[in-house]
Amino acid sequence: MDPVRTIQVNTAPAYEVRIFEPAAISSSVAGSQVNPFLPAKQAAEEVAAFLGAKPNAAPDAHGAAPDQQAALPRVFVLTDETVDALYGDTFMDSLGPLRESAVRMVVPAGETTKSLTSLGEGLEAMAKEGFTRSDVLIALGGGVIGDLGGFIAATYLRGIRYIQVPTTMLACVDSSVGGKTAIDLAAGKNLAGAFHQPALVVIQEGFLYTLSDEILLDGLAEAIKCGVIGDASLLEGLESLFLPSATTETAAQSVRARLLTPAALTRVITAAIELKRRFVEEDERDNGLRQLLNFGHTLGHAIEGASSYAVTHGHAVASGMYLCGRASKQLGWSEEDLGRRLEDLLGALGYRLVYPYDAETLYTYTMKDKKRMADTISLVVPVRAGRCELKKIPVSELMDFITAALA
Numbered sequence: 001m002d003p004v005r006t007i008q009v010n011t012a013p014a015y016e017v018r019i020f021e022p023a024a025i026s027s028s029v030a031g032s033q034v035n036p037f038l039p040a041k042q043a044a045e046e047v048a049a050f051l052g053a054k055p056n057a058a059p060d061a062h063g064a065a066p067d068q069q070a071a072l073p074r075v076f077v078l079t080d081e082t083v084d085a086l087y088g089d090t091f092m093d094s095l096g097p098l099r100e101s102a103v104r105m106v107v108p109a110g111e112t113t114k115s116l117t118s119l120g121e122g123l124e125a126m127a128k129e130g131f132t133r134s135d136v137l138i139a140l141g142g143g144v145i146g147d148l149g150g151f152i153a154a155t156y157l158r159g160i161r162y163i164q165v166p167t168t169m170l171a172c173v174d175s176s177v178g179g180k181t182a183i184d185l186a187a188g189k190n191l192a193g194a195f196h197q198p199a200l201v202v203i204q205e206g207f208l209y210t211l212s213d214e215i216l217l218d219g220l221a222e223a224i225k226c227g228v229i230g231d232a233s234l235l236e237g238l239e240s241l242f243l244p245s246a247t248t249e250t251a252a253q254s255v256r257a258r259l260l261t262p263a264a265l266t267r268v269i270t271a272a273i274e275l276k277r278r279f280v281e282e283d284e285r286d287n288g289l290r291q292l293l294n295f296g297h298t299l300g301h302a303i304e305g306a307s308s309y310a311v312t313h314g315h316a317v318a319s320g321m322y323l324c325g326r327a328s329k330q331l332g333w334s335e336e337d338l339g340r341r342l343e344d345l346l347g348a349l350g351y352r353l354v355y356p357y358d359a360e361t362l363y364t365y366t367m368k369d370k371k372r373m374a375d376t377i378s379l380v381v382p383v384r385a386g387r388c389e390l391k392k393i394p395v396s397e398l399m400d401f402i403t404a405a406l407a
């Protein structure tokens with residue numbers, strides 16, 4: 001099966017992001033017509049072909065084609081319990097000649113898995129199984145699995161190849177591309193990590209049909225962010241997709257019905273990755289332009305922290321974008337009222353715009369932000385749709401910013 005889009009990311013090494021639309025319609029999952037097994041099968045076949053496995057080669061007594069056995073890498077598949085229950089067996093069984101020597105590691109789902117403990121367990125498992133430098137890790141899951149798997153791959157034997165197979169909207173539009181890998185420490189999120197680009201990203205849109213409404217919205221927030229910071233036509237496209245109201249639909253039904261179509265998914269995922277590709281190619285190490293990807297994240301992280309991570313990342317970022325848009329207009333930093341525009345779009349999608357944290361609480365958590373310098377903090381400020389800029393403000397002005405956001 002051919003990808004509907006291929007995006008080349010010119011980092012060192014360069015790699016492709018291959019985007020596949022759901023191929024067949026044969027059963028109903030969460031109200032949408034898609035076969036839940038096909039994405040896993042097709043993703044595994046794509047990975048196998050990329051690694052040189054010929055699916056139709058006759059296997060020998062050990063299950064591998066004789067002329068391939070020596071040349072093929074072994075694969076270490078990292079996934080979480082939820083993804084494994086849905087897709088794990090199909091994925092493993094579809095690896096063709098790679099299946100025999102493959103190892104699968106299944107970790108608990110959720111952010112707490114991005115830990116030193118999981119990193120250690122992953123490294124130890126790879127070493128115990130005798131994986132070598134020519135072998136490959138496959139991260140089959142959302143951003144948690146991608147970040148953890150990428151960091152295991154970055155550190156095992158000082159770096160081996162890995163392939164991202166994202167299964168959440170967030171991972172498709174953001175975390176699977178760009179090579180940021182990380183785990184969390186007790187002091188905060190993503191405090192240990194490495195830049196390590198994947199060898200390939202395989203996006204099978206069919207995976208997204210089994211996501212819950214909340215998890216789908218987490219990823220959609222990052223796509224909206226891409227529209228605001230660098231692609232006005234993406235923002236307009238999302239507005240025309242979601243703003244026309246249908247009285248019979250709830251917000252959640254509207255998201256599923258309008259987003260979960262191959263045309264909409266491909267448009268949104270492609271635009272978000274194109275934007276990220278541009279930023280990452282120009283600033284792979286996050287010293288300037290790439291920081292614009294943090295739009296909405298300063299107050300978003302404060303909301304996540306204040307809620308003890310009960311508010312998930314994308315929902316917190318959605319509120320953070322809205323609040324930043326409001327404050328930026330009020331403080332005269334924006335040409336356009338992005339706060340109002342985001343209020344309409346995010347509201348129609350069912351995001352909560354403001355969480356019950358007062359200015360003092362948001363200030364306290366913002367001061368813990370790892371991007372804060374001694375006495376300045378960098379904000380990503382929306383100038384107009386499709387254009388943001390970095391603005392360094394003294395910490396002494398942070399309270400004014402938060403007060404304007406909540407006013």
Ligand code: NAD
Nearest residue numbers: 082109110142143144145167168170171175180207210211
């Ligand atoms: P996640 O990986 O925890 O996935 C969310 C939930 O969805 C999990 O419970 C998972 O088991 C489940 N799930 C995954 N795929 C599914 C499917 N197809 N059907 C049903 N359920 C499925 O979270 P996420 O939102 O994908 O990613 C969040 C993480 O990404 C955070 O740790 C964040 O720091 C990181 N992140 C990294 C980058 C980067 O550039 N590296 C960028 C943004 C976010």
Ligand code: GLY
Nearest residue numbers: 174178180290293
């Ligand atoms: N998600 C932010 C980045 O990749 O830089």
